[in-house]
Amino acid sequence: MFRYWLALAILCAGTARAAGPSYAASSIVNASNYTIGPFAPNSVISIFGAGLARSTQSLSADDVKSGFLPTEMNGVHVYVENQPTPLLFVSDGQINFLMPSLQIQAP
Numbered sequence: 001m002f003r004y005w006l007a008l009a010i011l012c013a014g015t016a017r018a019a020g021p022s023y024a025a026s027s028i029v030n031a032s033n034y035t036i037g038p039f040a041p042n043s044v045i046s047i048f049g050a051g052l053a054r055s056t057q058s059l060s061a062d063d064v065k066s067g068f069l070p071t072e073m074n075g076v077h078v079y080v081e082n083q084p085t086p087l088l089f090v091s092d093g094q095i096n097f098l099m100p101s102l103q104i105q106a107p
Contacts, residue, residue: 021050031096046094052076053090069098077091 003011031044039045057074064070069086071077076090078097089096 021049021051023047023052040098041099043099044088044096045099046096047078048094050093052095053092054094058089058090 026036027048029046030039030050031046032044034046053074053076055074059069063073069088071084071086073087075091076087078085078087078095080100083100085100086098087095088098
């Protein structure tokens with residue numbers, strides 16, 4: 001099984017506050033056991049920090065009507081290797097997202 005390290009997680013909280021989101025690489029963990037990477041594709045990852053979202057939002061039935069998980073919730077986006085990731089939950093102190101299956105191309 002291929003495992004991918006979370007090489008890049010960029011949060012775009014879109015808040016009107018002066019301070020942006022705050023988190024550390026060590027606060028990006030596997031949601032099932034709270035261990036740091038590497039992360040397997042399609043595993044649920046949690047980011048813990050402060051100022052991560054304007055307010056709390058969880059998945060709703062409306063969010064998945066199209067058959068796809070949203071890549072934006074409450075103004076929050078998370079990117080891994082420049083790919084937007086499917087979001088499951090966002091709040092001021094936590095974000096849960098689905099680790100994408102990255103396609104690594106040979107040079």
